[in-house]
Amino acid sequence: MPSPEEYSLFAITAPGLEPLAQAELRAMGIRAAAEPGGVAWTGGADDLYAANLRLRTASRVTALAAEFRARTFFELERHARKVPWERWVPRGGAVRLRVTSKKSKLYHEGAIAQRVLEAIEHRVGPLAAGGVVADEEGGEEQGDAQLFIVRFVRDACTIRADASGALLHLRGYRQALARAPLRxxxxxxxxxxxxxxxxxxxxxxxxxxxxxxxxxxxxxxxxPPGLASPDREPRDYTFTSWPDFDVERWAKxxxxxxxxxxxxxxxxxxxxxxxxxxxxxxxxxxxxxxxxxxxxxxxxxxxxxxxxxxxxxxxxxxxxxxxxxxxxxxxxxxxxxxxxxxxxxxxxxxxxxxxxxxxxxxxxxxxxxxxxxxxxxxxxxxxxxxxxxxx
Ligand SMILES: C[S@@+](CC[C@H](N)C(=O)[O-])C[C@H]1O[C@@H](n2cnc3c(N)ncnc32)[C@H](O)[C@@H]1O
CATH class of the missing domain: 3.40.50.150 (Vaccinia Virus protein VP39)
Known part of the structure; x- marks a missing residue:
């Protein structure tokens, strides 16, 4: 895991768009690796904020919360309780989980979600609301709830904190629709x-x-797509409610x-x-x-x-x-x-x-x-x- 001031970042893209997001980051001075489904790099808050504000081709930006192996619920609980959830979830905050499991001993996604929610409450206290959301990337708004994306593949668990909130294609300007609009x-x-x-x-x-x-x-x-409005005020992003959000840095x-x-x-x-x-x-x-x-x-x-x-x-x-x-x-x-x-x-x-x-x-x-x-x-x-x- 990177140092507490740094994030292991992953910008999710639609399949095939990874090289375009990678080139966008390169133009911002960020060297990222293209992987299936997105681009990965390590960076500080400036990178996190700028990527959300400026990436035109990515669907969302996420920060790695934890990576571990677990083949039993006991192991999952043990690792999940060590995750610094307080970095992303304020006291009394709301959380949503998107869980997928493939080729793993722990396959019951609802039961995995329940253990992860319990681990979050163990560290940050009672949550305002907790829920499990569908696997699909919809265009839905998610209110203030912090989304965590939990993936098990061959017993390796990766947990990512969503930094964007509403998907990044929702710039805010497109409210009038014609037939078959493009994202x-x-x-x-x-x-x-x-x-x-x-x-x-x-x-x-x-x-x-x-x-x-x-x-x-x-x-x-x-x-930047995040300033696509007449007053050039940024749209809302989830990372602005993270406890370590640096309002002055964001303004810069x-x-x-x-x-x-x-x-x-x-x-x-x-x-x-x-x-x-x-x-x-x-x-x-x-x-x-x-x-x-x-x-x-x-x-x-x-x-x-x-x-x-x-x-x-x-x-x-x-x-x-x-x-x-x-x-x-x-x-x-x-x-x-x-x-x-x-x-x-x-x-x-x-x-x-x-x-x-x-x-x-x-x-x-x-x-x-x-x-x-x-x-x-x-x-x-x-x-x-x-x-x-x-x-
Ligand atoms: C798939 S839609 C384009 C959607 C658009 N990219 C958006 O994001 O809303 C195809 C468009 O082609 C237009 N169209 C079809 N035949 C046309 C023609 N002969 N001349 C001009 N426009 C035409 C339709 O009216 C429709 O708006």
Whole structure:
């Protein structure tokens, strides 16, 4: 275990996004190791605070609370009572546990949770509330309860304290929804995975509720996702209620991030969609993120796009159509997208979130896989290529 001033940190990502989170941390001066499901490193409170505030591609940041082996409840109790729970749980606080067990002698997740809750109370006194939560990473709010993620794999137990609270994709701005909105973390991953760096024009001609152009504006203006609001006040994070939370240090991390913010996007950022309700939602979301003046939103079909002088980057999350009967119209839509781009945006980079090779081929532009992940349970790939100069 690291020293008491340090944390063994792990930023959880959706599968396939680990290298992007690792690159984000590298840009912050942090060397982290990519592991399946996230990135790991040891750092102090500055790292913990900055990672929560600034990581665009991670779902949550956690700190290691304990690692031990236990094959009996007696061993589990003995180790769990030695964990310094008071580092994360204030007196009279509330706790939630997410327990999973694989290939281990101790397999009853409810019984494991009960022993861990008893160990916490043994050290910090009675809890306001304790509960066991589902295994799945939902988008749910968790109130003030401190979440611990308890994992048994082959009798090795790892306990991590969640530092983020609500999942990090919940930046706070996206309250108006259109159909099939992208998670903000996936939209940011598409942008970073496409190689777009905020220094050339960006266009999403199927922008729906505006997630890609809004995340683009945040990147271009160097606004951390945790400050995506008009007043640039940080969203809530669980670590701010940890007993050792250092309010001055946190203020410094936030101030430093604010100093980097550009007053306006240095490049044009355009979003359009044929659905006027979607564009209305996108406009109100952009206003809530404090980037209304940085994104140019319009109602238009893909056939009527007018890219600004480029080249720049076109980042698109087209409809998937997983239901029967949707394949033929979709094939036509992907083919029309390719024709429009070849005619109107030669030399631009195209980055597309693709559900399958067959649809992708309809676009008629050579595309290479940059990221492989899943979106709402559907396996998807981010494919990137260059629109040919001549058709
Ligand atoms: C999967 S959704 C995009 C969701 C978006 N990324 C978000 O986060 O809300 C696909 C979008 O493509 C739009 N669309 C479908 N066909 C279109 C066309 N021919 N021209 C313009 N937009 C189109 C739909 O209205 C829908 O908003």
């Amino acid at each position: 903000e973390t996936l939209a940011a991953s598409m942008l970073l995975g496409s190689g777009w760096d905020g220094a050339s024009p960006l266009l999403d001609p199927m922008c729906g509720s505006g997630t890609i152009p809004i995340e683009g504006a945040l990147i271009a203006r160097r606004i 991390v936030v101030d430093r991030a604010c100093e980097d913010i550009l007053p306006a996007s240095p490049v044009p950022i355009l979003g359009s969609d044929r659905d006027d309700g979607a564009i209305e939602a996108a406009a109100s979301n952009a206003a809530r993120a404090g980037v209304a003046d940085d994104v140019d939103l319009s109602v238009r079909p893909i056939s009527a796009i007018e890219p600004p002088p480029g080249p720049g980057c076109i980042v698109i999350n087209p409809p998937y159509g997983v239901r029967v009967g949707e394949r033929d119209p979709l094939r036509n839509l992907y083919a029309a997208l390719g024709r429009t781009l070849r005619a109107g945006a030669p030399g631009w980079t195209l980055a597309l979130l693709s559900p399958d090779h067959a649809l992708e081929r309809q676009v008629g532009i050579p595309l290479d896989e940059a990221v492989r992940t899943s979106n709402g349970g559907i396996p998807v790939r981010l494919v990137v290529g260059q629109v040919p100069e001549t058709s």
